[in-house]
Amino acid sequence: MTKWIIGILLIIIAVAGLWWGGLLDTIIPGGGGPAAVQQATSTPQQGQQPVSDLPTASNDASDNALMQDSAAIDAQMSALVTDSNTIDSSLNDKPTAQEF
């Protein structure tokens, strides 16, 4: 009788362990435990809408808005040139010769 109880307990612990580790999800979809849930939250959701980066409203296509948007884009383009130059200089970086 004791062996049966121990056996059942071991099975319960094993199933609980699989659930906790999220492995159960591979057998039963939706049956994943906390680990599976955590993993899922770290993956960005498909279809996620990017936040607007333009200074004007997304539905504002007026001449004035286009002018402001263009200026903001040009500022970023200019900053990208700087970014690119810093990559070049970091790839060509040489350490100062030391005494030893």
Added chain:
Amino acid sequence: MTNSKIMRVISGTALAFTVLAPTLVLAAATGIDAALNTGVNTQTQAQTGGGNTGASVNAGASVQLSAAVTKRAKEKATKEIDRRIAALTDLNTRVGQMTKVSAELKQNLVLNTQNQITTLNNLKTQITNETDGAALKTQVQSITTDYRVYALVLPQTRIAAAADREATLINMLAEIGSKLQARLTAAQQAGANVSAYAQPLSDMGTRLGSAQTHAQAALTGAAQLTPDGGDAAKIKANTDALKKANAEIKAAQQDLIAARKAADTIIKGLKTLQAGASATTSTQVR
């Protein structure tokens, strides 16, 4: 009007951000952190060992350095350490400005650079206060050893920052493309001939798609690298990978320049259309 072209790219841009993030998280978790920890541990051990050796040697054949050599060694070491700290501090500021990568990646990049700064500051203090010749020599030599980590972290993070800005630009240009598309559609419905701007609009879409591919490749190619540890084969592999990633950044940049130019063509065209419409309206009024 090829409406589907620009819409397809806008959709692709949204995907770019969801694609960029998981790649960065994975790369940072397996690559940069592990490498950095190795670097820090190695250096700590070396410094501890160096100090002990110096103390034990002192009893017998202690390394004697002239005051002039010691002074020169400390000055050169401090200069190089300060140079690296300045570059890493600047890098940390740049990482703080990144908006398109995941919070996990940003945290990882900040941690990496901050750890490097802390390590360098500690080393600088040790070198400044060191009075034993052997210990000073070991500490100064560790500047060169640790350079391998610095030489990787610097371009690696710079490439990530540039890719992040390119992602921002792709987003911005896709948004303005959508606005231009709306304006052209409205002009077309009002009877204007907008056929000359179908191609620039289509080009914008194509170029933004290409920029996205290149920016992604740059990020993926650089983020997964680990310090070479002095291994010649790995030094070459890392150098090649960083150069390739840099080429991808530049290719994306060229795409963005072309997309911007196409947008400008349409914006100027819209003004012409407006002028034409005004003239027509004026004529009709008369």
